[in-house]
Amino acid sequence: MDQAAGRRREPTMRDVAALAGVSTKTxxxxxxxxxxxxxxxxxxxxAAAHTLGFRPNLTASSLRRSDRRSATLGVLFEDLSNPFDSALLRAVEDRARSSGVLVLTGSDEDDPRLQRELLALLASRRVDGMIVMAVGGHQDALQQERERGTPMVLVDRPPTFANTDSVTTTNRESTREAVLLLASLGHRxxxxxxxxxxxxxxxQRYTGYLEGLAHAGLTLREDLVMTDLRGPDAAEAATATLLDLAQPPTALFTAQNLLTLGAMRTLRDRRLHHRIALIGFDDFPLxxxxxxxxTVIRQDVPAIGRTAAELILARIEGDQAPVVHAVIPALLISRGSGEIPPQPD
Amino acid sequence: MDQAAGRRREPTMRDVAALAGVSTKTxxxxxxxxxxxxxxxxxxxxAAAHTLGFRPNLTASSLRRSDRRSATLGVLFEDLSNPFDSALLRAVEDRARSSGVLVLTGSDEDDPRLQRELLALLASRRVDGMIVMAVGGHQDALQQERERGTPMVLVDRPPTFANTDSVTTTNRESTREAVLLLASLGHRxxxxxxxxxxxxxxxQRYTGYLEGLAHAGLTLREDLVMTDLRGPDAAEAATATLLDLAQPPTALFTAQNLLTLGAMRTLRDRRLHHRIALIGFDDFPLxxxxxxxxTVIRQDVPAIGRTAAELILARIEGDQAPVVHAVIPALLISRGSGEIPPQPD
DNA sequence: ACCGGTTACGTCAACGTTGACGCAGGAGGA
DNA sequence: TCCTCCTGCGTCAACGTTGACGTAACCGGT
Structure with a gap:
């Protein structure tokens, strides 16, 4: 047995037919x-198939069949090593496998060039449909792919173009809820x-923040808002900046899990983690x-994945229902850090 | 544009040929x-290919080519939503993509039936090779697949059968090192x-533990060993059992990341987390x-994934070198919990 | 005995692509 | 001038499978 080359020829229907004494069609x-x-x-x-160890060649089959199905789905996420993405993948995979469908994966790192390239690689393998996390900025590559007729469902972020299903979560509403909780404790x-x-x-999350402030009768203080933070280190520095203000915040809302970690780090360093309230978007292990x-807002990742998979599988089956933009509710999980009342200076 | 059915026919080489006024072969x-x-x-x-938006059909191509390559790899891990597995997947994917290869994934949940089923699904899609985490117990399904000639590399656990590459880490050696560290602090x-x-x-990790004790001149106390723990809850209970002994341990080694979490939970509940030393195998976020x-032993996950991908790609290219069992060194990361000296009772 | 229908197969071509091979025309050498 | 080689194409069949269609045998009814 060689390691690789000289790979044994797989038995075909012809071999099976010959052994069984019938035609390949049979x-x-x-x-x-x-x-x-x-x-x-x-x-x-x-019996013949079993003795020969015959396994149908799905690529040949999908080439010839009228429906062209390859029983394969393309999944294109930002970064599969991110817990959110991998949990989503897992949910998609489980739902797909129950229909005998396998998943071809890729991480585009939120890079439009990479996304376009991976899209092409998936397309040339003729996947039946794709579940994609759109990159920020314009979605040209996605739209082009969609317009070629590829069934597609977007997750986490909706399409900027028409006629494409999506599954997202209650970013705005849940953020508003979190801000209202903080305000109800007396945070100003x-x-x-x-x-x-x-x-x-x-x-969306920023909009929810603004809405929450408005509902609570608070005015927006621009100096308490830091955006475009990339990763925990940026959040760590931003938190330090906020805390150094003459009138520092008494509560923080972090709009993404890595930012939550960065903020926590600074709070901990300054021994303020029991004095300043913190609510983060996205749950994380530990x-x-x-x-x-x-205290966090937890997205229902399994539901998002399952819903996306069900949508794409239905579309592949030919479901012609109007476009669906499913919104899966997220849940505020109170654990303590979000329930710290404002501290006297 | 429909959502799914009535999917536009993709242009073929014939269409391009007609437009360009040449033969398909050209x-x-x-x-x-x-x-x-x-x-x-x-x-x-x-020009014709561009105006038609032609993209080659890789399935047809791989059917016809003499080398049968589909530029697709199968990856079969225990649970893709586990951070270890997904980090590994990501590393494999990156290395594969640099060769234009895409990855077809599956989670077998350490279930032999599921593994066999997924193996068959991958095989019927004629992947060029597979990277697999073997299930515990016998590896019959894997061995059979291997004997059919499918290029295969095992990760995390070596094969129990011949002629198959693997990539693992220094489970035994690193565990021994950790135990020696604890012993050097005076833990008995x-x-x-x-x-x-x-x-x-x-x-392997248990063997390393035994070796560490032996090297340190300590005798094994069977009542301090709890195995076959599945998940954090079992570890939590097991830790409680150990702490209730007349002579409880002054240090713990947890052989897997979920077990580390469970042990930590009990230590924390009993307010012993600053009094009992703890070292865990596998790093985890936070x-x-x-x-x-x-304090943990961290596997070099990116290196494991990259090595596995390089091995399988080389084998697919026909590399006939003798079987490789790569062992990637793990690293002991001292953070504090493993450096707590034994406490007087 | 004959007809229409059903059952259980078989034959053939085609899916989109590529390997093997063929061939015309021009360049270059003897 | 003729022969050979090379360049730049084209033709054909085949990869493994399945859709469309053909057909022989048999059944029941008249």
């Missing part, structure tokens, strides 16, 4: 459970740390093990 | 950068919490944000 019928084959012929084919100076404003989710435990 | 040559086409014909083909009663002993990694920060 083998095809048996393999695909189609009617029109007698019980003994069926048995002979089954609530800081906001946000991701890149080019991202739709960031904009949030409940920290001191104080971190 | 189109094929241009697309594949093969020689034997004049500059103007090349230009006409390029070091507890061990282990995963299912059916897993190779668990056995380990540095806890109090005390958790």
């Amino acid at each position: 083998v095809s019928r048996v393999i695909n459970d189609q009617p029109g084959v007698g019980p003994e012929a069926t048995e002979r084919v089954r 100076r609530i800081g906001f740390l946000g991701d890149r404003q080019a991202l739709w989710t960031s904009q 949030a409940d093990m920290l001191e104080p435990s971190v | 189109v094929s040559r241009v697309i594949n950068d093969q020689p034997g086409v004049g500059p103007e014909a090349t230009e006409r083909v390029r 009663r070091i507890g061990f919490l282990g995963d299912r002993q059916a897993l190779w990694t668990s056995q 380990a540095d944000m806890l109090e005390p920060s958790v």
Whole structure:
């Protein structure tokens, strides 16, 4: 047995047919459970297939079939090593596998060039449909792919173009809810740390923040808002800046999980983590093990993934229903850090 | 534009050929950068392909080519939503993409039936090779697949059968090192919490524990060893059991990241987290944000993934070198919890 | 005995692409 | 001048499978 080259030729339907003494078409019928084959012929084919270890070649099959199905889905996320993305992938995968569908994956790092390239690689493998996290900025590549007729569902962020399903979460509403919670505890100076404003989710969360302030009768203080923070280190520095203000915030809202970590780090360094309230968007492992435990807004990632998978599978089956923009509710999980009242100076 | 059905027919080489006024073979040559086409014909083909939006059908191509390559790899891990697995996937993916190869994924949940099923699904899509985390117990399905000639590399756990590459880490050596560190601080009663002993990694880590004790001149106390723990809850209970002994351990070694979390939870509940030393196998996010920060053995996940991908790609290219069992060194990261000296009772 | 229908197969071509091979025309050498 | 080689194409068949269609045998009814 070699490691690689000299790979044994896989047995084909022709081989099975020869051994069973029937035509390849009959083998095809048996393999695909189609009617029109007698019980003994069926048995002979089954036996032959088993002794030869025959496995149908799905690429040849999908080439020839009229529906062209490859029973393969493309999944294009920002970064599959991110817990949010990988949990989403897992949910998609589970739902897909129950339909015998496998998943071809890619990480585009939110880079339009990379996304376009990966889209092309998926397309040349003729996946039946794609579940994609759109990159920030314009979605030209996605739109072009969609206009070619590729079934597509966007997750996490909706399309900027027409006629494409999406699954997102209650970014705005849940953020508003969190801000209202803080305000109800008496906080008047609530800081906001946000991701890149080019991202739709960031904009939504910021809008929710503004709405929350308005509902609580608070006026926006621009100096308490820091956006376009990329990663925990930026959030760490931004938090320090806010705390150094003459009138520092008594509560913080962090609009993304990495930013939550950065903010926590600064609060901890300054021994303020029990004195300044903190609510973060996105749950993360161990949030409940920290001191104080971190209050977060948790997206229902399994539901998002399952919904996206169900949508795309239905579209692939030919579902012609009007476009769907599903919104999966997120949940505010109170753990302690968000319930700290404002502290006297 | 419909959502799904009535999917536009993708343009083929025939369409391009017709528009460019050449034969399909000439189109094929241009697309594949093969020689034997004049500059103007090349230009006409390029233009035609561009205006039609032609993209080669890789499934048809791989069916016909002599090497049968589909430029697709199968990756079969235990659970893609686990941070270790997803980081590994990401590393594999990056290395593969630099060769234009895409990855077809699956999670087998350490279930032999599921693994066999997913293996078959990957095989019927004729992936060029597979990177697999073997399930605990016997590896029959893997071995059979391997014996059919499928190029294969195992990660995290080595094969129990011949002639198959693997990439693992220094489970035994690093565990020994950790135990020696604890012993050097004066610990005499070091507890061990282990995963299912059916897993190779668990056995290795347990062996390392034994070796560490022996090197330190300590005798094994069986009552301090708890194995076959599944998940954090089991570890939590096991830790409680150990602490309730007449002579409880003064230090703990947890052989897997979920077990580390469970042990930490119990230590914290009993307010012993600053009095009992703890070292865990596998790093995890936020380990540095806890109090005390958790000393861990960190596997070099990117290196493992990259190495596995390079191995499989080389084998696919026909590399006939003898079997490789790569071992990637893990690193002990001292953060505090592992440096707590034994406390007087 | 004859007809219409059904059952259980088989034959053939085609899906989109590429390997093997063929061929015309021009360049270059004897 | 003729032969050879090379360049730049084209033709054809085949990869493994399945849709469309053909057909022989048999059934029941008249």
